[in-house]
Amino acid sequence: MSSDPLVIAGRELSSRLILGSGGFANHELLREACHAADVDLCTVALRRIGPGGEHSSGRSILDVLREANVEVLPNTAGCFTARDAVRTAQLAREAFATDWIKLEVIGDERTLLPDVVELVAAAETLVADGFRVLPYTTDDPTLARRLEDLGCVAVMPLGSPIGSGMGICNPYNISLIVERAGVPVVLDAGVGTASDAALAMELGCDAVLCASAISRAHDPAAMATAIRFGVDGGRLAYGAGRIPRRRYAEASTPMAGLPSL
């Protein structure tokens, strides 16, 4: 849908689906998902490499993404404090030569919900340091507004906890965020299947970020295609304008001219 590009911080993206690279069993499945999802951006995380690290030898995930013509969106996954998130962002800028950062500051391991106090502190520091900050946040409209006001280039509210596949638990809050937002809203976390992505877009979100629903699906490439169509379908439906919900039927066939039988 390149006629309807997503623009974040002046950068035009033809896809409204952003892929997360977490959870793929191997590079080949990630490569297939990149192609099937037809994304421009994919998140990556920073971890130790070499001794004491978990980095596998051989081809890097960066090679896979480059060959798929997908650009890197580094994240601060695994950070629990503003201090760690800021340092990780600075390392990511150095490693990947981009000032874009998907900012995540997690409150606890069980829920992986954002620690919003640390999140705001980290966002302020990173914005002042010249980063383009895309914060993973709760579905709190006030907080989303605060993040925008302090200079974030997008807001990324969760639909439900990371990897839960619970979809969008509070669509009313997502709508409130969308109504008030002056920056793109990217639904982040919770998508379980294509209809969740479609709902996010029907609510007016500008994009969807998704990994687990794809990477942990029985057939990741097929689910990537399905979610891509969900995003595009939801976007079209949002633009087309849905009919209002009503409690009783409204006949679509006129009563006039009904024969007397």
Add this chain to the structure above:
Amino acid sequence: MRVLVNGEARTLDPGATVADVVRSLDLGLEARGVAVAVDGEVVPRGEWPTTSLRVDARVEVLGAIGGGR
């Protein structure tokens, strides 16, 4: 000289630099997508060859992995 590289004790020659550590990991200085922090501070790639390590320095050498959602 003892330093910690990604949490593991390593013995390096006195005066060893960040570049020496990266080279020892066999990543190559050209290794794309690698970043280094020493004692929590980012060392820009251009400063690797001139940044000497102190005894007990904590060196973190980081690269990309799959992550996010």
